[in-house]
Amino acid sequence: MTNKVAVVGIGATQFRSISPDVSYKELMFEAAVKAYEDAGIDPRRDVDTFVTCAEDYHEGTSIFDEYVPDQLGAALKQMHTISGEGLHGIAAAWLQIMTGEFDVAVVEAHSKASNILTPHGVAVCAQDPIFNRPLGLNNLFIAGLEMNLFLQRSGLTSEHCAAVVKKNRANALANPIAGRAAKLSVDDFRTSPMVAFPLSELDIAQPVDGAVVVVLASEAWLRKRHGYNSKPVFLSGVGWCNGSFSLESRTWERQDFVTKAADMAYRHAGIECPAKEIDFAEVDDTYSYKELQHLVELRLVGEGELKGWIESGRTELKGNLPVNSSGGALGMGYLYEATGLARFYWAVQELRGACGKNQLPNPRTALVHAWRGLPTTSAAVAILTV
Amino acid sequence: MGNRVAIVGAGMTKFVRRAQETGQELAFYATKMALDSCGMKLDQIDGVVLGSAPDTFDGVHMKGEYLSPGAGAWGKPYMRCYVGGGTGVFAVAHGWYHVASGVFDTCLVVCEEKMSSYQPHAQGAFLTIFDHTTERPLKPNLLWIFALEMNRYMTTYGLRKEDIALVAVKNKNNALDHPAAQLGGKVTLDDILSSEVLAWPVQRLDVSPVSDGAVAVILANETVARRVTDKPVWIEGVGWSLDTAYWTNRDLCYPRYVEEAARMAYKMAGVTDPRHQIHIAEPYDPFDYKELHHMEGLLLCGRGEAPQLTVDGVTQRDGELPVCPSGGLLGVGNPIAAAGLMKVAELFWQLRGEAGKRQVARKVKRGVAQAWGDLMQVGTVVVVGI
Numbered sequence: 201m202t203n204k205v206a207v208v209g210i211g212a213t214q215f216r217s218i219s220p221d222v223s224y225k226e227l228m229f230e231a232a233v234k235a236y237e238d239a240g241i242d243p244r245r246d247v248d249t250f251v252t253c254a255e256d257y258h259e260g261t262s263i264f265d266e267y268v269p270d271q272l273g274a275a276l277k278q279m280h281t282i283s284g285e286g287l288h289g290i291a292a293a294w295l296q297i298m299t300g301e302f303d304v305a306v307v308e309a310h311s312k313a314s315n316i317l318t319p320h321g322v323a324v325c326a327q328d329p330i331f332n333r334p335l336g337l338n339n340l341f342i343a344g345l346e347m348n349l350f351l352q353r354s355g356l357t358s359e360h361c362a363a364v365v366k367k368n369r370a371n372a373l374a375n376p377i378a379g380r381a382a383k384l385s386v387d388d389f390r391t392s393p394m395v396a397f398p399l400s401e402l403d404i405a406q407p408v409d410g411a412v413v414v415v416l417a418s419e420a421w422l423r424k425r426h427g428y429n430s431k432p433v434f435l436s437g438v439g440w441c442n443g444s445f446s447l448e449s450r451t452w453e454r455q456d457f458v459t460k461a462a463d464m465a466y467r468h469a470g471i472e473c474p475a476k477e478i479d480f481a482e483v484d485d486t487y488s489y490k491e492l493q494h495l496v497e498l499r500l501v502g503e504g505e506l507k508g509w510i511e512s513g514r515t516e517l518k519g520n521l522p523v524n525s526s527g528g529a530l531g532m533g534y535l536y537e538a539t540g541l542a543r544f545y546w547a548v549q550e551l552r553g554a555c556g557k558n559q560l561p562n563p564r565t566a567l568v569h570a571w572r573g574l575p576t577t578s579a580a581v582a583i584l585t586v
Numbered sequence: 587m588g589n590r591v592a593i594v595g596a597g598m599t600k601f602v603r604r605a606q607e608t609g610q611e612l613a614f615y616a617t618k619m620a621l622d623s624c625g626m627k628l629d630q631i632d633g634v635v636l637g638s639a640p641d642t643f644d645g646v647h648m649k650g651e652y653l654s655p656g657a658g659a660w661g662k663p664y665m666r667c668y669v670g671g672g673t674g675v676f677a678v679a680h681g682w683y684h685v686a687s688g689v690f691d692t693c694l695v696v697c698e699e700k701m702s703s704y705q706p707h708a709q710g711a712f713l714t715i716f717d718h719t720t721e722r723p724l725k726p727n728l729l730w731i732f733a734l735e736m737n738r739y740m741t742t743y744g745l746r747k748e749d750i751a752l753v754a755v756k757n758k759n760n761a762l763d764h765p766a767a768q769l770g771g772k773v774t775l776d777d778i779l780s781s782e783v784l785a786w787p788v789q790r791l792d793v794s795p796v797s798d799g800a801v802a803v804i805l806a807n808e809t810v811a812r813r814v815t816d817k818p819v820w821i822e823g824v825g826w827s828l829d830t831a832y833w834t835n836r837d838l839c840y841p842r843y844v845e846e847a848a849r850m851a852y853k854m855a856g857v858t859d860p861r862h863q864i865h866i867a868e869p870y871d872p873f874d875y876k877e878l879h880h881m882e883g884l885l886l887c888g889r890g891e892a893p894q895l896t897v898d899g900v901t902q903r904d905g906e907l908p909v910c911p912s913g914g915l916l917g918v919g920n921p922i923a924a925a926g927l928m929k930v931a932e933l934f935w936q937l938r939g940e941a942g943k944r945q946v947a948r949k950v951k952r953g954v955a956q957a958w959g960d961l962m963q964v965g966t967v968v969v970v971g972i
Binding site: 255256257260261262263265266267268269270274275276277278279280281282283284288291292294295296298299300301322323325326328329330439440441442443444445446456457460461464468572575576577578 | 588589608639640641642644645646647648649650651652654655659660661662663664665666667668669670671676680683684686687688689711712714715717718825826827828829830831832842843846850854959960961963964
């Protein structure tokens with residue numbers, strides 16, 4: 201491995217619950233223009249390879265990659281789709297730059313969630329058509345089962361999960377692009393409708409529309425273009441992993457695919473003791489309990505320590521390990537394939553010192569984690585450093 | 587170009603109209619055959635990549651995750667790439683950058699398509715590939731738009747149907763010798779010209795069939811490749827290019843995106859004179875005119891010259907430049923992504939002298955495989971050599 205990869209540009213739209221005034225193409229275009237401006241590049245001249253992350257069912261269009269190149273300035277250039285999380289796209293771009301064949305890579309992901317009229321119907325189509333789909337399970341039901349098991353094992357309660365929701369949605373108040381910011385009270389949780397016990401409506405990240413674009417570049421390009429005075433953010437490690445697809449054969453107590461993804465990223469970033477070396481983490485919180493579960497699987501906290509951590513506020517903004525200072529998916533909104541990129545965007549801002557009220561004091565190493573949501577077992581992790 | 591990457595094993599299922607096996611099982615069989623062909627075990631595979639075309643074929647959302655158990659992806663870094671019909675050849679480029687980056691020593695590339703799940707006919711899935719506002723209300727299908735393209739090609743160069751139908755005769759007869767072929771048969775020019783007209787000038791026998799099938803290849807870096815085989819086939823160059831979605835504004839007589847992809851791959855491979863430095867070609871031939879179109883895009887001949895090469899027998903198995911000695915999509919079958927990877931597998935077997943009755947007469951050292959898709963807008967190219 202000869203190449204070091206840096207993040208040289210980021211751009212995002214506002215995340216909103218509906219966006220009837222713009223098409224998905226306009227969302228992508230806005231994020232791309234901002235990212236190119238941030239990186240100081242012209243996509244037609246400077247970008248060697250483009251990656252977009254999308255799933256046909258979410259787009260309502262088969263072979264969706266057809267409709268991507270024009271908005272990104274990628275027509276007749278090297279462009280392809282990863283049917284995965286935005287962080288999988290980051291991984292693909294990272295690998296391409298590491299070959300030495302490409303200097304500048306662009307990664308795009310977006311959500312036009314408000315166009316999806318039957319999100320649960322789409323989600324059910326992701327289950328095994330022979331064994332699982334006939335049972336008529338929806339994803340929230342599966343999340344409820346899993347949450348129950350997690351709370352029982354860890355000795356935590358719904359209140360601990362509610363603390364995660366309160367923290368993340370309050371953090372989002374200071375994130376200018378977040379779409380689900382709120383200051384919640386105890387009463388809000390008491391009256392939140394139960395969806396699949398113990399999962400209540402407030403425990404679930406709600407969808408939003410938006411787009412994120414990231415520009416990555418090789419160290420050689422960066423040196424030529426900017427020198428080292430601009431204090432770039434480096435992508436020092438990426439890892440990703442899949443567990444078992446079927447509900448019947450996975451280990452419900454453990455999410456070991458998350459640990460494997462993290463270990464791969466730690467290995468590349470040279471991190472031996474993540475709990476000590478990570479300054480802040482942006483962790484998947486599609487459901488409130490997931491943030492807690494993922495912190496354990498990422499080896500940032502021992503399962504037995506979770507309770508003490510939450511009660512002492514260690515993951516709050518002023519805590520030892522701030523988690524989701526962006527507001528997470530609970531506070532920013534759930535962006536389908538772009539959810540991981542939204543965290544990635546925020547982590548880069550924190551490392552650049554551009555987060556205003558939520559700015560953490562002098563962070564040097566960040567962990568960004570994404571999970572594709574139920575019913576999948578696919579996770580990706582990126583380590584960013586300055 | 588990055589670290590050297592070799593193909594060390596390949597396997598494919600029989601291509602059939604309606605497989606009894608699930609998509610997962612098809613992927614499993616191809617994977618098992620590829621591993622067995624080089625005496626490797628799944629434990630020795632570092633990462634897995636999957637290629638599969640529209641999710642609608644299998645009727646499964648997040649089809650990548652669905653196929654993961656069959657593709658041997660449990661507990662491994664796993665990613666699905668996607669460029670519509672171009673996916674089969676692109677998947678090798680995707681696997682290539684996994685290994686060329688130095689991040690992975692080995693990578694399993696699996697492509698699967700089960701088109702028979704789509705009822706009543708896979709053509710229905712293609713209604714949803716068009717722009718929802720400007721094109722979909724016209725209810726176009728693929729035969730329609732390819733008839734436009736074929737017409738344009740014939741008109742530009744003053745070609746007759748006979749000049750083009752010879753490709754179908756050659757490929758379907760070549761497929762007679764392929765043990766995994768769906769449609770091999772003794773076909774005459776008269777058979778093609780008297781077959782049912784679907785959308786003039788496209789007739790039934792100008793078209794490849796609807797198929798189910800899977801193909802897998804194993805990629806390895808130089809150290810592993812030398813250990814597991816004494817006949818590695820090196821990936822010398824990869825290329826891809828995606829054109830604008832506005833296909834209606836393009837001159838349909840020449841696939842410029844294929845030329846762009848080919849130029850990228852040739853540059854990487856050090857090929858300066860493709861007509862003489864490429865010894866065998868597997869261009870994408872879902873329709874007979876496409877083989878000709880793509881030979882021109884691949885710079886294997888001048889524009890409008892490919893039909894004459896076919897008439898002169900240059901592209902026959904015993905010709906100077908064997909083209910689709912496998913039987914191509916027209917003869918072996920067209921399970922979309924798997925068909926593209928079949929072409930790379932064919933070059934692997936031909937270059938190693940393991941193609942049995944299909945073995946070309948000429949001694950071949952370097953070959954090119956190519957696939958195409960989306961809205962007539964993507965070209966993907968792989969150059970391999972020994």
